[in-house]
Amino acid sequence: MPVQGIRTVATNQNGLGAFIVQCKRLDLHYCDWYGSSRGMNSFLTSELLPRLSRMHPQVSIHISPRPNKHPVLRAHYINGREKAVCVRNLEKEQIMQKCELLVQSQGGKNRKIRGRNVLSENESVRGIWSPFHGGIKDV
Amino acid sequence: MKRLRLLRWSDTVLSPRTRPRTIISPQCQCRRWQSATHQPFLREAHSSKDVQGQVPDTLSEEHLLRLPSPPIQAASSSAKLAALHARLQLPSRLPLQVLARTLVDPSADPSPQFNNNPFSILGNDFLGYYTSEYIICRYPRLPLAVVFAAMYAYVGPKALAAITREWGVEAAAHPGGEVDPGYLQFRRVAPESDMGSKPSALISPMPDASSGWKRRGISSRTVHDDEFGDVRQSAKDKEASSTAIEGVTEEKASTNFVRALTGALYLHSGRAAVKSFFREHFMSRQLNIASLFNFRHPQRDLSRLCAREGFQSPVARIVSETGRKSRHPVFVIGVFSGHEKLGEGAGSSLDEARTCAAVAALKGWYLYSPTELRVPSEMEEPGARKWDRLLVDPGDIVV
Numbered sequence: 087m088p089v090q091g092i093r094t095v096a097t098n099q100n101g102l103g104a105f106i107v108q109c110k111r112l113d114l115h116y117c118d119w120y121g122s123s124r125g126m127n128s129f130l131t132s133e134l135l136p137r138l139s140r141m142h143p144q145v146s147i148h149i150s151p152r153p154n155k156h157p158v159l160r161a162h163y164i165n166g167r168e169k170a171v172c173v174r175n176l177e178k179e180q181i182m183q184k185c186e187l188l189v190q191s192q193g194g195k196n197r198k199i200r201g202r203n204v205l206s207e208n209e210s211v212r213g214i215w216s217p218f219h220g221g222i223k224d225v
Numbered sequence: 226m227k228r229l230r231l232l233r234w235s236d237t238v239l240s241p242r243t244r245p246r247t248i249i250s251p252q253c254q255c256r257r258w259q260s261a262t263h264q265p266f267l268r269e270a271h272s273s274k275d276v277q278g279q280v281p282d283t284l285s286e287e288h289l290l291r292l293p294s295p296p297i298q299a300a301s302s303s304a305k306l307a308a309l310h311a312r313l314q315l316p317s318r319l320p321l322q323v324l325a326r327t328l329v330d331p332s333a334d335p336s337p338q339f340n341n342n343p344f345s346i347l348g349n350d351f352l353g354y355y356t357s358e359y360i361i362c363r364y365p366r367l368p369l370a371v372v373f374a375a376m377y378a379y380v381g382p383k384a385l386a387a388i389t390r391e392w393g394v395e396a397a398a399h400p401g402g403e404v405d406p407g408y409l410q411f412r413r414v415a416p417e418s419d420m421g422s423k424p425s426a427l428i429s430p431m432p433d434a435s436s437g438w439k440r441r442g443i444s445s446r447t448v449h450d451d452e453f454g455d456v457r458q459s460a461k462d463k464e465a466s467s468t469a470i471e472g473v474t475e476e477k478a479s480t481n482f483v484r485a486l487t488g489a490l491y492l493h494s495g496r497a498a499v500k501s502f503f504r505e506h507f508m509s510r511q512l513n514i515a516s517l518f519n520f521r522h523p524q525r526d527l528s529r530l531c532a533r534e535g536f537q538s539p540v541a542r543i544v545s546e547t548g549r550k551s552r553h554p555v556f557v558i559g560v561f562s563g564h565e566k567l568g569e570g571a572g573s574s575l576d577e578a579r580t581c582a583a584v585a586a587l588k589g590w591y592l593y594s595p596t597e598l599r600v601p602s603e604m605e606e607p608g609a610r611k612w613d614r615l616l617v618d619p620g621d622i623v624v
Contacts, residue, residue, distance in 0.1 A: 091374025096512035099511050103509025
């Protein structure tokens with residue numbers, strides 16, 4: 087039998103062609119009564135919220151009350167995970183920074199970048215080193 | 226060459242506003258508007274007349290529950306849909322209403338005026354054409370079984386389902402008029418229903434015993450089979466299966482969605498937009514073509530190939546070896562045709578090394594890639610250079 091083809095699926099390389107922002111939904115929770123929500127409430131009424139949604143149209147933003155609790159930001163990602171940040175007693179600019187942090191995140195667990203090897207899918211120009219070729223020493 | 230007339234081709238799916246007024250038929254009296262329209266044309270066409278059938282912007286809940294898929298008004302107010310539009314960086318010429326329609330599977334809404342079936346037929350042709358021309362021009366000597374495998378890896382149902390997931394498209398639990406139009410809408414298969422046989426993981430060039438009629442081999446598949454080397458369903462079978470099975474799998478619905486989006490993109494934004502969409506979302510995926518080969522008798526294949534090409538018959542010779550009598554011997558064997566070394570392989574036995582060498586030689590032949598990659602669809606662009614002839618292999622070896 088001549089050669090057969092093996093069925094696989096090509097793997098995604100996000101950002102090599104199109105870049106898909108991984109955050110798909112951002113929930114903003116506030117409380118009308120708690121003092122820790124003061125910054126959150128002013129964030130919701132300020133021009134920062136429209137600016138956030140203008141800058142990130144690919145994220146759907148949902149605002150809902152969470153009475154008698156601290157204000158919370160909760161981001162949902164394409165990989166199915168979610169990340170929540172408590173923003174009690176934060177100013178509206180700080181909340182904006184937290185929103186940016188969540189929107190720009192990949193959604194995976196935090197990992198150390200230092201000390202990891204960089205792996206490439208492409209073949210090296212020089213080829214793979216072989217122990218059987220070139221400069222074999224006789225012992 | 227005459228330019229293609231997009232508007233004339235796509236009358237049935239484009240906005241009725243782009244048609245001349247005279248064509249607007251009295252069918253606009255219907256209560257449901259076509260999903261592909263920008264604006265309900267009741268108001269536009271009959272603004273002077275008194276229309277009793279004016280439908281309010283927000284439909285009542287019981288009306289919504291009766292609809293098989295979300296109404297057209299819901300598209301402009303769906304945050305999920307707008308986010309998807311922005312996430313895929315779709316051109317603004319593709320309206321949200323059409324994007325909503327591409328998310329409606331035929332199993333959810335059987336009416337072809339409201340589901341994505343017309344778009345997906347068109348989109349499938351585009352995906353198949355662009356992928357196949359890329360693979361064949363990039364690797365002109367690939368055996369057909371591997372071409373089918375590569376097609377499957379780029380635009381097969383599994384790949385399109387993965388793409389749908391990576392785009393962040395979620396599936397609705399059940400389709401209906403009250404559902405947010407940003408969800409993928411399809412009727413699910415009932416549990417414990419018979420899904421038919423699982424497609425095999427290997428694409429074999431030999432005739433399949435299970436197919437009812439005698440097929441000669443791999444070459445007949447280019448004519449009789451679909452783009453992945455599977456037996457194409459005849460129209461009769463399709464009707465029988467559609468009546469027998471109510472729902473579809475999520476993989477099938479996702480496949481239809483991606484194809485439909487490609488087709489809708491062509492109708493609304495033209496060929497250049499589809500091509501860049503294809504390049505960015507499909508060709509940017511990583512696939513190692515060399516890993517798609519499964520050889521059974523590489524040495525026999527190699528000698529047949531050499532005979533066809535008029536090379537001297539291949540001979541395996543030991544290039545170097547170490548530790549023949551030890552526990553871990555290593556042999557490096559080269560396959561030579563005359564004085565030319567075709568391939569080389571290392572292994573712990575002479576047989577293994579010889580097989581590796583033959584595989585290396587075959588892959589070296591099959592994976593030839595010209596330095597300059599030009600595809601036939603480049604000629605459709607204005608100001609394209611003159612087309613040079615393209616090398617394509619005469620076909621598979623016969624053993």
